[in-house]
Amino acid sequence: MISKTEIIVRYAETDQMGIAHHSNYAVWFEAARTDLIKKMGMSYSKMEENGVLVPLLELECKYIAAAHYEDVLTVEAKVSKITPVKVEFVYQIFRNKDHMLLSTGRTLHGLVDSNLKPIHMRRDKPEIFQMLQDAMEE
Amino acid sequence: MISKTEIIVRYAETDQMGIAHHSNYAVWFEAARTDLIKKMGMSYSKMEENGVLVPLLELECKYIAAAHYEDVLTVEAKVSKITPVKVEFVYQIFRNKDHMLLSTGRTLHGLVDSNLKPIHMRRDKPEIFQMLQDAMEE
Amino acid sequence: MISKTEIIVRYAETDQMGIAHHSNYAVWFEAARTDLIKKMGMSYSKMEENGVLVPLLELECKYIAAAHYEDVLTVEAKVSKITPVKVEFVYQIFRNKDHMLLSTGRTLHGLVDSNLKPIHMRRDKPEIFQMLQDAMEE
Amino acid sequence: MISKTEIIVRYAETDQMGIAHHSNYAVWFEAARTDLIKKMGMSYSKMEENGVLVPLLELECKYIAAAHYEDVLTVEAKVSKITPVKVEFVYQIFRNKDHMLLSTGRTLHGLVDSNLKPIHMRRDKPEIFQMLQDAMEE
Numbered sequence: 001m002i003s004k005t006e007i008i009v010r011y012a013e014t015d016q017m018g019i020a021h022h023s024n025y026a027v028w029f030e031a032a033r034t035d036l037i038k039k040m041g042m043s044y045s046k047m048e049e050n051g052v053l054v055p056l057l058e059l060e061c062k063y064i065a066a067a068h069y070e071d072v073l074t075v076e077a078k079v080s081k082i083t084p085v086k087v088e089f090v091y092q093i094f095r096n097k098d099h100m101l102l103s104t105g106r107t108l109h110g111l112v113d114s115n116l117k118p119i120h121m122r123r124d125k126p127e128i129f130q131m132l133q134d135a136m137e138e
Numbered sequence: 139m140i141s142k143t144e145i146i147v148r149y150a151e152t153d154q155m156g157i158a159h160h161s162n163y164a165v166w167f168e169a170a171r172t173d174l175i176k177k178m179g180m181s182y183s184k185m186e187e188n189g190v191l192v193p194l195l196e197l198e199c200k201y202i203a204a205a206h207y208e209d210v211l212t213v214e215a216k217v218s219k220i221t222p223v224k225v226e227f228v229y230q231i232f233r234n235k236d237h238m239l240l241s242t243g244r245t246l247h248g249l250v251d252s253n254l255k256p257i258h259m260r261r262d263k264p265e266i267f268q269m270l271q272d273a274m275e276e
Numbered sequence: 277m278i279s280k281t282e283i284i285v286r287y288a289e290t291d292q293m294g295i296a297h298h299s300n301y302a303v304w305f306e307a308a309r310t311d312l313i314k315k316m317g318m319s320y321s322k323m324e325e326n327g328v329l330v331p332l333l334e335l336e337c338k339y340i341a342a343a344h345y346e347d348v349l350t351v352e353a354k355v356s357k358i359t360p361v362k363v364e365f366v367y368q369i370f371r372n373k374d375h376m377l378l379s380t381g382r383t384l385h386g387l388v389d390s391n392l393k394p395i396h397m398r399r400d401k402p403e404i405f406q407m408l409q410d411a412m413e414e
Numbered sequence: 415m416i417s418k419t420e421i422i423v424r425y426a427e428t429d430q431m432g433i434a435h436h437s438n439y440a441v442w443f444e445a446a447r448t449d450l451i452k453k454m455g456m457s458y459s460k461m462e463e464n465g466v467l468v469p470l471l472e473l474e475c476k477y478i479a480a481a482h483y484e485d486v487l488t489v490e491a492k493v494s495k496i497t498p499v500k501v502e503f504v505y506q507i508f509r510n511k512d513h514m515l516l517s518t519g520r521t522l523h524g525l526v527d528s529n530l531k532p533i534h535m536r537r538d539k540p541e542i543f544q545m546l547q548d549a550m551e552e
Contacts, residue, residue, distance in 0.1 A: 011310065011320070012159050012303040016152035016207060016462070019530075022470045023150050023444075026437040027288040034287065034346065044287070045346045048430070055480070056436040061473045066530060069154060070310065070321045116433075116480060149448065149458070150441040154324070157392075160332045161302040165426040168299075172425065172484065182425070183484045186292070194298045197337045204331070204392060208448065208459045254295075254342060288437055290430035292483060297426050345430060 001138040003036035006096075007073045019066035026059055029091045029105050032077035036089070040135045042128075051114050052125060057086065058108040065095075065102045072096040079136040084122035086110055087132050139276040141174035144234075145211045157204035164197055167229045167243050170215035174227070178273045180266075189252050190263060195224065196246040203233075203240045210234040217274040222260035224248055225270050277414040279312035282372075283349045295342035302335055305367045305381050308353035312365070316411045318404075327390050328401060333362065334384040341371075341378045348372040355412040360398035362386055363408050415552040417450035420510075421487045433480035440473055443505045443519050446491035450503070454549045456542075465528050466539060471500065472522040479509075479516045486510040493550040498536035500524055501546050 007028050015021040037044045047054070067073060074094045081088035091105040111119040111128070122129045145166050153159040175182045185192070205211060212232045219226035229243040249257040249266070260267045283304050291297040313320045323330070343349060350370045357364035367381040387395040387404070398405045421442050429435040451458045461468070481487060488508045495502035505519040525533040525542070536543045 008307070008310075010303060011153060011306050012161055014154040015149060016154065016156045017467050017469060017530075018154045019469070021150050022473060023437050023440040025473075026440065027286060030287050030437075031284070034284075043346065045344075053431050055431060055433070056477050058477070059436060059439075059473070059475045063470050063472070066469070068321075070319065116431075146445070146448075148441060149444050155329050155331060155392075157331070160335060161299050161306075163335075164299040164302065165424060168425050169422070172422075181484065183482075191293050193293060193295070193342070194339050196339070197298060197301075197335070199335045201332050201334070206459075208457065254293075287429060288435050291425060292428040292430065292432045294430045299426055 001036070001039065001135045002076050002078045003032060003039045005032040005035045005075045005077070007031065007075055009067050009069050009071045009073065011069055014069050019068060022061070022063060025061050025063070025093065025103055025105060028073070028075050028093065029077065029107060032075035032091060033089055033107070036077045036135070040131050042131060047128070052119065052128065053112050053114065053116070054087070054109045055112060055116070056107055057110050059105070061103060061105040063103055065100055067095065067102055073102065079132050080106070082129070082132050082136055084129070085118065085120055139174070139177065139273045140214050140216045141170060141177045143170040143173045143213045143215070145169065145213055147205050147207050147209045147211065149207055152207050157206060160199070160201060163199050163201070163231065163241055163243060166211070166213050166231065167215065167245060170213035170229060171227055171245070174215045174273070178269050180269060185266070190257065190266065191250050191252065191254070192225070192247045193250060193254070194245055195248050197243070199241060199243040201241055203238055205231070205233065205240055211240065217270050218244070220267070220270050220274055222267070223256065223258055277312070277315065277411045278352050278354045279308060279315045281308040281311045281351045281353070283307065283351055285343050285345050285347045285349065287345055290345050295344060298337070298339060301337050301339070301369070301379055301381060304349070304351050304369065305353065305365070305383060308351035308367060309365055309383070312353045312411070316407050318407060323404070328395065328404065329388050329390065329392070330363070330385045331388060331392070332383055333386050335381070337379060337381040339379055341376055343369070343371065343378055349378065355408050356382070358405070358408050358412055360405070361394065361396055415450070415453065415549045416490050416492045417446060417453045419446040419449045419489045419491070421445065421489055423481050423483050423485045423487065425483055428483050433482060436475070436477060439475050439477070439507070439517055439519060442487070442489050442507065443491065443521060446489035446505060447503055447521070450491045450549070454545050456545060461542070466533065466542065467526050467528065467530070468501070468523045469526060469530070470521055471524050473519070475517060475519040477517055479514055481507070481509065481516055487516065493546050494520070496543070496546050496550055498543070499532065499534055
């Protein structure tokens, strides 16, 4: 299962180099992750209301070509790996007008409760573990 | 009582016009407000832990001259008005190297509890009301 | 002429109060302004390539009700005033699910060239002046 | 040569998890990089005025423990690798009050001219190449 999220580069996201600042890619990956989780049949808002937070442990991003103001981009996201306590997502960002690949990325997440204590997903939240596994295999 | 907060303009804060993006001024005002509250003898973190949040009701900002990457700025903040339920702060941003005034601003805030319900400050949080009043008159 | 821009509140845009941070509204107004200018038959990117920049002189925002993560919002923008050297836009932000008005705003802009020197719009860029005037009266 | 940059976590940098949002770490790394380059005896502003831009090719960040609003952090930065066309920096973020390591990071950069065309640093900008090499070996 792959989700596709459309992003239009905002003026505020540019920097004085005239391109989208690299810190925004993490924000775009996150917007894509929100959509992917929704596509799996859940909502990340609901997960948090139920006391499950999914903070980042690791972030990786490669910048292949620059994005510019008003560019329309598509961010693809999917689940790439899952363990009883961690989940990994991978991302690709394409520029719509020429389908050029601008960026690839990876985020690794743990699951924690509202006190930021780790949750053993497979044991304590098997329905979330299952949902992520199904999404990966689909 | 006036607080002074030093800010160095970050690269990420610039835009493709080559100047600091206007949305950052609200963030710099807020950093100055944090310092002012600390100078009053409180901490905004502590206020929130005690269930008092101070969201914005209104924001005004005038942009007089642009700020650039690596510019060292001083943000001055003070309490300008207080009612039993609202508090207003005003700000001035100066560029250190030539003392030029770059911006003036104003924020109006209500006090709410952790469910975002309004708090009658003078009645229910008289110590905060007093602290703000003292800071204004000093 | 009024443009309508859809925004989905991003996780990165929330703060520890659990609501969208107030500094993002200026960014959303700007995204709406981009769309409005496109609807007028121009592109702000093209204007900048032709050496016309439109920085902010003033920003005003009222926060009526909070926006939350994953909320779908509509930002309405229109030209509200125009002089030979300045242009003013006004904004309204609605939450889609209940049409509640969350925020109103106003931005005032000058026109400058790529050295940030003011441009007399009616005299030196009459086509832009006309376009803005048409958009206001429509 | 290692630079140390002090950061105070801003309210705007928090998210609804109650911690500093992960996208800010890239911004803090960049602030540290600015300081490191200044410590080497250059200014990144000057480099850009001379037509040398240093965009990111890769970003990596590990999140070990969360940072909170008002936390005072120290970001350490140094040059870790250099080739004729690329330069790599590494970072560590510590929380001042208990010296806890919160994050480690790495950024890889190319050098480009103002049209975003790659520059062969050792051949065309030997003084920058030398400065980075000296900083690494010091």
